[in-house]
Amino acid sequence: MVNASGERIANEAINYHDFIAEMLRDSSGRTSAEFYLVTSHKHLRAYGLGRVPAAPGRITPFFRNGYLQKGETLAELADKLNINARGLIETVEAHNAQAHFGSDPVFKKGGTAFERAAGDPSNKPNPCVAPLGTGPFYAIRIIPGDIGTFAGVSVDETGxxxxxxxxxxxxxxxxxxxxxxxxxxxxxxxxxxxxxxxxxxxxxxxxxxxxxxxxxxxxxxxxxxxxxxxxxxxxx
Ligand SMILES: Cc1cc2nc3c(=O)[nH]c(=O)nc-3n(C[C@H](O)[C@H](O)[C@H](O)COP(=O)(O)OP(=O)(O)OC[C@H]3O[C@@H](n4cnc5c(N)ncnc54)[C@H](O)[C@@H]3O)c2cc1C
Incomplete structure (x- = not known):
């Protein structure tokens, strides 16, 4: 996942509560809080992306409603998303260089059992990390949301x-x-x-x-x- 500068902001495999906090931190001082999950054709069909299903699910409807963006190259995709192309290309190159070894030196993705449990066990040596692969590339836009609150009134064990x-x-x-x-x-x-x-x-x-x-x-x-x-x- 990258921001409008094409930079990763956090370990994408952590729980979504903490990840949203990272999104809010990164977007602090910016005029928008928009992020992009980027993947390649191979991974899109293998795993899906957000609401987009894995194969054999249809992806065409998601182009029509604008949910899914596609670029033959990373530069073309960045252009469609209106984000920094150089930043995205550098991020993907840096990611790919280490991902071949299952490593994410910046954010340590796949470093805990919790993270690995949500990955692909057939992907060795790290279920959470693989090189992005070749184009075409795809992306969906992600914005922070909330699913509840946790700072209400105090209660005892019987409410x-x-x-x-x-x-x-x-x-x-x-x-x-x-x-x-x-x-x-x-x-x-x-x-x-x-x-x-x-x-x-x-x-x-x-x-x-x-x-x-x-x-x-x-x-x-x-x-x-x-x-x-x-x-x-x-x-x-
Ligand atoms: C997209 C999404 C995904 C989620 N996924 C998960 C998940 O995977 N796991 C998980 O544990 N939690 C998840 N949650 C959170 C979980 O659904 C909520 O925390 C939970 O449903 C809250 O239940 P509640 O009964 O406390 O409140 P609510 O379900 O919000 O119930 C409150 C009720 O009170 C009613 N109400 C409000 N004001 C009044 C009024 N003045 N008079 C009468 N009635 C009123 C409302 O209409 C509502 O029906 C998710 C939430 C969302 C939005």
């Missing part, structure tokens, strides 16, 4: 919302992205949002249901019949 000093706010519960992430504000891998949301959603609902049992047992006396019915329905 009870806590004040700043850790006191429970009675009757107020929260789960999911509205809460402060148990991952401590980072995102180790896919599932870091849905896993806790489902787990603590379940625990919180069970806890609330238990409390409703207590409510129905001890506090229904004196309520209007319609109010009693409402509470019972809620408990069920």
């Amino acid at each position: 009870r919302v806590l004040t700043e000093d850790g006191t429970v706010i009675q009757g107020l519960f929260a789960v999911g992205t509205v809460t402060s992430s148990i991952m401590g504000g980072t995102y180790p891998a896919a599932g870091a949002m849905l896993g806790p949301a489902l787990t603590f959603g379940y625990l919180t609902a069970k806890s609330i249901a238990g409390q409703m049992d207590d409510v129905t047992a001890t506090q229904l006396d004196g309520l209007e019949p319609s109010e009693t019915e409402t509470c019972k329905n809620a408990a069920e």
